[in-house]
Amino acid sequence: MKQSVIEFERPIAELESKLEELTELARRDKVDFSSEISNIKRKVKKMRRDIFLNLAPLQRAQLARHPMRPHTLDYIDHMTTDFLEMRGDRLFGNDKSIVGGFCNLESRTVMIIGQQKGRDTKENLARNFGMANPEGYRKAQRLMKLAEKFNRPIITLIDTKGAFPGKGAEERGQAEAIARSLLEMSRLTVPVVCVVIGEGGSGGALAIGVGNRVLMMEYSVYSVISPEGCAAILWKSADKAPEAAKALRMTAPDLLEFGIVDEVVKEPLGGAHKDFKAAASILRRALRRNLDELARMSPQELVRQRRKKFRKMGSFV
Amino acid sequence: MSWFSKVKKPLEAITSRDKIPEGIWKKCDECKAIIYGQELDNNFQVCPKCGHHHRLSARERIRLLIDEGTFQEKDGELAPNDPLKFRDSKKYKDRIAESKKKTGLNESAISGSGLMCNRPVEIAVLDFDFIGGTLGSVAGEKITRTIERSIRSRHPAIIVSSSGGARMQEGIFSLMQMAKTSSALGELDELKIPFISLLAHPVTGGVSASFAMLGDVIIAEPKALIGFAGPRVIEETIREQLPEGFQRSEFMMDHGFVDMVVPRLELKETMAKLLDHMCGAIACLLPLESKEDSTDSAKSGA
Numbered sequence: 001m002k003q004s005v006i007e008f009e010r011p012i013a014e015l016e017s018k019l020e021e022l023t024e025l026a027r028r029d030k031v032d033f034s035s036e037i038s039n040i041k042r043k044v045k046k047m048r049r050d051i052f053l054n055l056a057p058l059q060r061a062q063l064a065r066h067p068m069r070p071h072t073l074d075y076i077d078h079m080t081t082d083f084l085e086m087r088g089d090r091l092f093g094n095d096k097s098i099v100g101g102f103c104n105l106e107s108r109t110v111m112i113i114g115q116q117k118g119r120d121t122k123e124n125l126a127r128n129f130g131m132a133n134p135e136g137y138r139k140a141q142r143l144m145k146l147a148e149k150f151n152r153p154i155i156t157l158i159d160t161k162g163a164f165p166g167k168g169a170e171e172r173g174q175a176e177a178i179a180r181s182l183l184e185m186s187r188l189t190v191p192v193v194c195v196v197i198g199e200g201g202s203g204g205a206l207a208i209g210v211g212n213r214v215l216m217m218e219y220s221v222y223s224v225i226s227p228e229g230c231a232a233i234l235w236k237s238a239d240k241a242p243e244a245a246k247a248l249r250m251t252a253p254d255l256l257e258f259g260i261v262d263e264v265v266k267e268p269l270g271g272a273h274k275d276f277k278a279a280a281s282i283l284r285r286a287l288r289r290n291l292d293e294l295a296r297m298s299p300q301e302l303v304r305q306r307r308k309k310f311r312k313m314g315s316f317v
Numbered sequence: 318m319s320w321f322s323k324v325k326k327p328l329e330a331i332t333s334r335d336k337i338p339e340g341i342w343k344k345c346d347e348c349k350a351i352i353y354g355q356e357l358d359n360n361f362q363v364c365p366k367c368g369h370h371h372r373l374s375a376r377e378r379i380r381l382l383i384d385e386g387t388f389q390e391k392d393g394e395l396a397p398n399d400p401l402k403f404r405d406s407k408k409y410k411d412r413i414a415e416s417k418k419k420t421g422l423n424e425s426a427i428s429g430s431g432l433m434c435n436r437p438v439e440i441a442v443l444d445f446d447f448i449g450g451t452l453g454s455v456a457g458e459k460i461t462r463t464i465e466r467s468i469r470s471r472h473p474a475i476i477v478s479s480s481g482g483a484r485m486q487e488g489i490f491s492l493m494q495m496a497k498t499s500s501a502l503g504e505l506d507e508l509k510i511p512f513i514s515l516l517a518h519p520v521t522g523g524v525s526a527s528f529a530m531l532g533d534v535i536i537a538e539p540k541a542l543i544g545f546a547g548p549r550v551i552e553e554t555i556r557e558q559l560p561e562g563f564q565r566s567e568f569m570m571d572h573g574f575v576d577m578v579v580p581r582l583e584l585k586e587t588m589a590k591l592l593d594h595m596c597g598a599i600a601c602l603l604p605l606e607s608k609e610d611s612t613d614s615a616k617s618g619a
Contacts, residue, residue, distance in 0.1 A: 163545060164554075165545070167563075170545060170551065170564055172572075173573070173574045175545040178495075179527050182527055183531055186500035186503045187503045202523070203483075203545070206493075206496060209496075224487075224491050224523070225483070234406065235405055243405075247488075249488055249489070258400070258489065260493060307503075310493065310496045311461070313494070315398045316396060316398050316454045317397075317398050
């Protein structure tokens with residue numbers, strides 16, 4: 001699979017291709033390059049660590065939307081078994097930019113729901129780039145209530161630029177769909193764990209983000225507006241996206257510091273896209289731990305804890 | 318061949334005279350009629366000539382909806398913090414200071430308790446002139462506390478929205494106000510206490526996508542822009558022009574997201590009647606028409 005590369009990943013990618021060439025050469029000509037090879041390997045590792053230790057906020061946002069990054073269905077694939085996708089909002093249609101259904105996660109039946117982006121143009125068109133229409137949010141609400149009915153915990157995976165700003169979306173009540181989702185999620189009587197796996201874009205992300213626990217993958221971002229959008233409005237220039245990304249404090253460590261998220265889930269070195277399996281297994285363990293803890297709470301306690309958690313959010317004097 | 322070789326141009330408006338001295342005379346945004354400022358104020362910024370609804374400040378909105386002398390402001394001391402130390406072309410702190418000076422308000426929301434045609438209500442009002450009526454932590458907190466007062470007092474909640482949405486300068490804290498307010502409304506809903514959401518031009522973004530769209534009854538003023546995404550963003554996305562009237566109150570009513578479009582001067586009466594329908598008629602001591610002299614009777618009725 002050809003990997004697309006972000007600007008700051010390029011030196012690593014170049015070194016890696018050199019390494020590949022050398023390995024190939026050694027194999028073909030049966031020459032011993034082992035010391036050079038291990039030398040370059042060490043260099044790659046060091047370079048990757050250095051680069052990833054000093055990522056600028058906009059670079060983290062770029063990583064969060066890396067096309068090769070694992071998406072909802074990848075996590076479902078690697079973390080769960082027996083996933084059965086359920087479709088449609090029973091009102092209008094089936095929005096493919098949100099997927100959901102029951103599955104088994106570590107010997108527990110859970111309802112898993114998440115925004116689904118595509119990897120290439122064709123897939124992205126089918127998935128509307130992971131930007132849901134109202135029927136997507138209404139499907140999510142339906143599935144959450146279904147889970148509640150059968151007393152199953154809910155996991156949501158957040159990965160969207162935002163709710164789709166289209167004509168049909170407005171005609172069918174995008175605002176209402178999001179608002180209703182916030183209200184309904186806040187009073188679910190089953191455990192809800194939300195994970196920002198990539199882009200947490202504004203109201204369209206929060207619409208499936210009202211959980212007892214909110215987790216963020218290490219290189220995900222969560223913000224009220226995209227850095228590009230913010231730069232265009234407040235700086236009147238999209239070129240100021242790096243400044244906006246910094247000012248918005250949208251990275252996982254920022255949000256942990258603010259107490260908006262409960263936990264940052266480590267990613268493999270170089271980002272989740274370097275190793276889906278490892279990323280999924282780290283997340284699976286984090287989910288199990290959180291679900292175990294929440295399983296001890298009564299339905300009333302779950303609602304109370306969730307409401308209290310969001311009640312406290314805000315900063316004023 | 319035309320009859321006259323010299324074509325007479327129609328008279329053009331003299332542009333220099335278009336500038337009206339500040340304050341005394343105002344020009345209607347819609348029909349361009351010149352209106353005596355005092356007259357517009359007395360008419361709650363509704364053009365007496367064409368009925369166009371101009372922006373109404375939060376204080377004036379309370380004067381419109383709440384019986385004279387009965388409004389008690391709550392949480393007026395809450396002031397914005399700057400949790401991100403946000404700075405774009407301007408410091409967020411300076412933006413707040415400017416808005417305070419311009420509006421005489423502490424924040425984009427005013428909240429309190431009062432009587433609406435003798436019925437006790439809890440009310441919160443957003444003021445568009447304060448950073449676009451945006452939903453920061455303070456507005457979110459005031460609205461949530463308004464809902465919580467409703468829960469304690471069992472009095473209906475009324476929220477008047479006029480807002481561009483979330484407040485970017487407060488980043489994620491602003492976004493979370495959507496969840497905070499909506500969650501409180503869930504509790505209100507379970508207790509069967511009425512919530513009327515009134516939408517005044519414009520209501521978009523994070524405000525429409527939370528409490529504003531969650532009313533038991535949703536009322537809009539005529540021709541208010543109501544939607545999630547702003548029209549410019551939609552046009553950029555779909556690369557076509559939106560039809561006339563798209564996302565306006567009447568459009569939203571036709572699409573099933575607004576119960577009724579009510580002119581400003583009829584709002585109070587309509588809302589009071591609605592409250593009666595929802596709570597069972599609370600004995601109303603005053604005939605609805607005589608709200609001007611409501612102060613004395615309101616006190617005896619409270």
